[in-house]
Amino acid sequence: MQQPTFNGIHHVALICSDYQRSKTFYTEVLGLKILAEHYREARQSWKLDLQLADGSQLELFSFPGAPARPSQPEAQGLRHLAFAVTDLDHWVSYLKQQGVAVEAIRVDEYTDKRFTFFQDPDGLPLELYGL
Structure with missing residues (x-):
């Protein structure tokens, strides 16, 4: 089969x-x-x-x-949720304008794509991954 x-x-x-x-x-x-x-x-x-x-x-x-997440981001289970975006810089500026803390933009060493992390209100790591 x-x-x-x-x-x-x-x-x-x-x-x-x-x-x-x-x-x-x-x-x-x-x-x-x-x-x-x-x-x-x-x-x-x-x-x-x-x-x-x-x-x-x-x-x-x-x-x-519901119990809190035990640690981040290396707890077993969902590590983070990544959103694909076409304009990473615009998203970073927008989120900062909304009062959301955003990490510095990094470059994926394997794909050369730019990405960054931020958190939802419960501290769940969220990623913006540039296309």
Whole structure:
């Protein structure tokens, strides 16, 4: 039997500590489009579906009492989430204007592409990777 192939990444799920703060960050600061928002009474949890320009999605969840991330960025599990961008300098300037701390731009030693890191409101490492 031939090995099947993936078509891409459909979504990445994130759990936040403060739903409204994270919703504001991902929609107003990063500009992701809201596809759907639901409060799940049985779990006392919000679920927010957000879309990126390429159609991929982020799912933002709130769960009462969810444990904090143990360390960053070298904890087991998701290390960071990288967004592909065409104008890295514009994004860095924009994020700084929004009060978001952004690391110095670096160059990937293997691809010669420029990139930088910043964090979401819960300290999740996010990367901007220049195309």
